[in-house]
Structures are given as structure tokens and as C-alpha cells.
Amino acid sequence: QVQLVESGGGLVQAGGSLRLSCAASGRTFRNYAMGWFRRTPGKVREFVAGINWSGGFTYYADSVKGRFTISRDNAKNTVALQMNSLKAEDTAVYYCAGRTTGGGSSRSDGYDYWGQGTQVTVSS
Numbered sequence: 001q002v003q004l005v006e007s008g009g010g011l012v013q014a015g016g017s018l019r020l021s022c023a024a025s026g027r028t029f030r031n032y033a034m035g036w037f038r039r040t041p042g043k044v045r046e047f048v049a050g051i052n053w054s055g056g057f058t059y060y061a062d063s064v065k066g067r068f069t070i071s072r073d074n075a076k077n078t079v080a081l082q083m084n085s086l087k088a089e090d091t092a093v094y095y096c097a098g099r100t101t102g103g104g105s106s107r108s109d110g111y112d113y114w115g116q117g118t119q120v121t122v123s124s
Contacts, residue, residue, distance in 0.1 A: 002026040002113045004096045009118030012086055016122075020081040022096030022115055030074040033104045035111060036081045038092035038120075045095065045108050049081060053102035061106075064090075088124040093117040 008020040020036070035050040049060045049070040058070050067086075072079040079096060097111035105111065 002029065002032070002098055004098060004113055004115035006094065006096045006115045006118040009094060009120045011121045011123065014086060014088055014122055014124045016086050017082070017084045018086065018120060020083065020094055020096075020118060020120070022079045022081075024077045024079070024096075024098065026077075028100075029077045029098075031102060032098045032100060032113075033102055034070075034072060034079040035097045035099070035104065035106075036070060036079075037095045037097055037108055038090075039095070039117075040092045047106040047108070048094070050104040050106060051079065052104050057104065059104060059106065083120070086120075086122045088122050091120060091122050093119050 003025040005023045033052050036048040037045045039045040051058045051070045055072045069082040095117045096115040098113040099111045
């Protein structure tokens with residue numbers, strides 16, 4: 001079993017930055033691909049960014065490309081999402097997710113473990 005705990009959400013003005021962090025339990029974290037998703041009220045959960053097991057391959061939703069950066073530290077069992085140039089439409093609950101294969105996925109049903117979510121609110 002893997003437990004994921006997000007932190008770092010909050011309120012920020014448009015144009016500002018936030019860094020989300022996800023701490024994972026379990027010794028097999030380094031074998032998992034990880035991802036960040038988000039959900040706004042009334043909408044389905046959408047893919048934001050993903051990273052493979054080694055951190056050597058990252059991929060992003062078009063809406064955040066060039067503004068967000070996903071990274072991981074396998075020694076510390078953490079994955080981070082650096083969010084710059086935030087917009088009001090980035091307001092959502094952000095979720096960290098893990099899948100028990102090394103390759104990435106942009107599909108939410110491709111992930112086996114989920115955190116509880118952290119709220120990000122961007123004021124315009």
C-alpha cells in the first residue's frame with residue numbers, strides 16, 4: 001500500500017506562484033510513475049502533469065505547459081508541482097496520484113493511489 005499526502009495549496013494572486021508537494025509512504029515509490037490532477041466543482045478530474053519512475057520523462061496538459069513543472073526526489077519519496085504564472089482558471093483541488101508501473105499516463109483510471117487533495121485558489 002502507498003499513502004500520498006499533498007501539501008502547499010493556498011490562495012495566491014493571478015501571476016503568482018505556488019509549489020505543491022506530495023509525500024509518499026512505501027519503499028516501492030521509486031518504481032511508480034506519478035501524476036498531478038485537478039478538479040473544479042461540476043467538472044471531471046483532469047490531468048495536469050506526469051512523471052515517469054526515474055524523473056527522466058515528464059509530460060503536461062496543454063493548459064499548463066510552460067508554466068508548471070513536475071519533479072520528483074526518489075530518495076525523499078516526494079513529488080512536486082511548481083506552478084508559475086498562475087491564472088484564475090487554475091483554481092481547483094489538486095490531487096497527487098501514483099501508478100504501480102514505471103511508465104506515465106494522463107488517464108485518471110490509470111492510477112492506483114490518490115492523495116486527499118489540496119485546494120489552490122487563484123484570485124484575479
